[in-house]
Amino acid sequence: MAIRPALTPCNALTVDVEDYFQVQAFAGVVPRSDWDSIAPRVDANVDRILEKFDRAGVHGTFFTLGWVAERRPAMVRRIVAAGHELASHGYGHALINTLGEAGFRADISRARAVLQDIGGVAVPGYRAPTFSLGPHTPWAHAVLEEEGFLYSSSTFPIRHDLYGDPDGERFPYRPAGTSLWEIPLTTIRLGGRNLPCAGGGYFRLLPYRVFRMGLRRINREERRSGIFYFHPWEIDPGQPRIRGASRMARFRHYLNLAAMSGRLDALLRDFDWDRIDAVFADLLTTTTPAPLREPAPA
DSSP: OOOOOOOOOEEEEEEEEOOOOGSSSGGTTTTTTGGGOOOOHHHHHHHHHHHHHHHOOOEEEEOOHHHHHHHHHHHHHHHHHHOOOOOOOOOOSOHHHHHHHHHHHHHHHHHHHHHHHHSSSOOOOEGGGGOSSSSOTTTTHHHHHTTTEEEOOOOSSSSSSSSTTTTSOOOOOOOTTTEEEEOOOEEEETTTTEEEEHHHHHHHSOOOOHHHHHHHHHHHTTTOEEEEEEEEGOOOTTTTOTTTHHHHHHHHHHHHHHHHHHHHHHHHHOOOOOOHHHHTTHHHOOOOOOOOOOOOOO
């Protein structure tokens, strides 16, 4: 795996692989028991992403739900065959704080076993659903290390009503008592506050030039690599509309979906991108993983 040289730091390109009906904003109106009855769109959207990445000559990290992988194994194999990093987004998109320590261990163990079996590769990385890893889950990093993960990219040091730790670390660090690396989502420091510069809904909300300016500041002034994330459903403006969701949930989910594909193309042209395990290879190659464990009971 080659790490491309650059005058400015290379950034990490990441995709949170889940379907449109699995997002936290719709958790109150789309029961998990209904998931299997809803026509999936994730595999077609992932194929579009793979084509975009191939045209741009970039690789990324695909944080994939175990639930999705079990039902779309060919999609997972296409991700791996295209040279991308396969990583875990947990099994069923449950918030860590709702699972508790034992439930969390079972969830990540099950998901990692599924992904490694289908993908045929090691799965060293994890991202928490809805960035639900933080001060309220102080045991989570130790559990991840015990389950064999090398890194997590699950913390977002901003103030948000659903997630975040505005006083959290902005750049990669090792949580106390572990050799695991936490790689936070990217922020810029402005007016004594951390402002998001990592993708997702903020990337669709703000003018592209504003986001580009922020990431250039991270690369050129702070000399750091940024982390960008998005979801397959964000390039799918034709997705069915979910009935019963709140006005705020609809705003966050559907805002500027039609513009996302073009913005993503511009982003891939304007910056250097690679997989997390390549961008942060100098950190991760110094980390010795814990032994693989048998998956916990479902």
